[in-house]
Amino acid sequence: MIDSLSENNSFTGKELSEKLNLSKPTISHHIDILKEAGLINEERNKNSKLYSLNYKRMNDFIRVFSDKFKR
Known part of the structure; x- marks a missing residue:
């Protein structure tokens, strides 16, 4: 499922x-x-x-989140 979620794949709340x-x-x-x-x-x-x-925002979040745990 996550693989199919992308900027080119959109879904309704029902889907x-x-x-x-x-x-x-x-x-x-x-x-x-x-x-x-x-x-x-x-x-x-x-x-x-x-x-x-x-x-873009997801990658930024992951980068910041991982940097916090590298310490």
Whole structure:
């Protein structure tokens, strides 16, 4: 699943819920947190919202996080 999440692959909340086997409210809650952190992008498509990973921000986060544990 994670392999299919990229800037070129976007998913609705419903699709994420089905793929990750999590409830829609759980997905919605986590999407809000990830959006606030800038780790995912949201795009409107007609009546749907599409979500994709923000790879630049994700790589920055991973770099900073790993640097903290190298000490």
